[in-house]
Amino acid sequence: MTAQQHSERSLTRRNFVKAGAIACASGLFALNGCTLEEVKHSQLESDFKGIESKQYGLAINVSMLDALGGQEFIDTIIAACHSYHNVPQIDDPKHSIDWIWTQSYEEAFSDIASTYVDEKTASYAYPVMCNHCTDPQCVRVCPTQTTFKRPDGIVMMDYHRCIGCRFCMSACPYGARNLNFMDPRPYVDKATMNPGYPTRSKGVVEKCTLCYELIDQGSVPVCVQAAYGCITFGDLTDENSEIRQVLAQAFSIRRRVELGTGPNVYYIFDDSALYTNAFTGGEGTLFEEDLLEGGE
Numbered sequence: 448m449t450a451q452q453h454s455e456r457s458l459t460r461r462n463f464v465k466a467g468a469i470a471c472a473s474g475l476f477a478l479n480g481c482t483l484e485e486v487k488h489s490q491l492e493s494d495f496k497g498i499e500s501k502q503y504g505l506a507i508n509v510s511m512l513d514a515l516g517g518q519e520f521i522d523t524i525i526a527a528c529h530s531y532h533n534v535p536q537i538d539d540p541k542h543s544i545d546w547i548w549t550q551s552y553e554e555a556f557s558d559i560a561s562t563y564v565d566e567k568t569a570s571y572a573y574p575v576m577c578n579h580c581t582d583p584q585c586v587r588v589c590p591t592q593t594t595f596k597r598p599d600g601i602v603m604m605d606y607h608r609c610i611g612c613r614f615c616m617s618a619c620p621y622g623a624r625n626l627n628f629m630d631p632r633p634y635v636d637k638a639t640m641n642p643g644y645p646t647r648s649k650g651v652v653e654k655c656t657l658c659y660e661l662i663d664q665g666s667v668p669v670c671v672q673a674a675y676g677c678i679t680f681g682d683l684t685d686e687n688s689e690i691r692q693v694l695a696q697a698f699s700i701r702r703r704v705e706l707g708t709g710p711n712v713y714y715i716f717d718d719s720a721l722y723t724n725a726f727t728g729g730e731g732t733l734f735e736e737d738l739l740e741g742g743e
């Protein structure tokens with residue numbers, strides 16, 4: 448991103464106040480108490496230098512997740528994400544915050560779910576999160592540019608700018624966004640909290656940011672690291688990327704494609720990866736006996 452583009456996207460004091468006034472007039476938000484000084488010092492204003500046009504995405508192999516334990520295994524992936532990002536653990540479903548969670552086939556793919564879908568497909572647990580859409584509706588409706596798209600396709604959150612108007616929550620067809628109705632900090636486990644990741648405050652919306660902080664360091668998202676090869680991350684515009692290789696070899700579906708948002712999380716059905724070096728870490732058939740029922 449050029450300096451000019453960067454400064455064009457940056458909120459001036461005047462724009463911020465104007466955007467706040469517009470949203471305030473709608474009566475839908477409460478200010479979260481952040482200052483313009485915080486806005487000015489937002490960590491997300493920086494660091495776009497050198498990022499070329501890409502579209503990062505994820506390919507989630509639901510067959511493999513099922514083979515590794517299904518919901519139980521996915522729960523460990525969810526825990527890794529939530530723990531790393533200091534996501535508050537609130538039991539009340541009306542106020543709970545989730546960056547990644549599971550849905551049934553019928554819930555996740557309500558538009559295509561068929562009464563006569565095969566039993567395996569219907570039985571899988573599907574991890575769902577922000578789809579880092581190519582044409583994200585949340586970005587279009589956000590009055591303060593709290594949520595914006597980076598040149599590498601990641602749909603970001605700048606928590607300091609969020610005024611809690613919830614326009615983005617209404618616009619997202621995937622329910623990927625959560626509003627902190629109450630102060631989330633008492634619900635972050637102090638014993639395990641990650642001091643390197645910022646906590647959020649009451650009145651702020653949060654969601655998966657594709658672990659941009661790790662990607663910027665040349666690493667991969669936490670869920671990818673925790674998934675034992677069941678989730679592949681990469682640039683979907685690069686035909687040589689690992690994610691494109693994975694997608695080229697297996698049947699995949701995405702959520703609500705008919706809406707035109709261009710979701711970039713793919714769900715693939717392929718248990719042949721059980722036998723590949725990628726999955727076994729180069730150790731041959733490490734998991735075969737453990738994973739395959741009657742695999743003796």
Ligand code: SF4
Nearest residue numbers: 577578580583585619
């Ligand atoms: S899934 Fe929702 S929050 Fe994520 S980019 Fe798409 S519209 Fe925005």
Ligand code: SF4
Nearest residue numbers: 528655657658668670
């Ligand atoms: S990409 Fe990062 S933030 Fe998003 S679900 Fe995975 S671990 Fe969580």
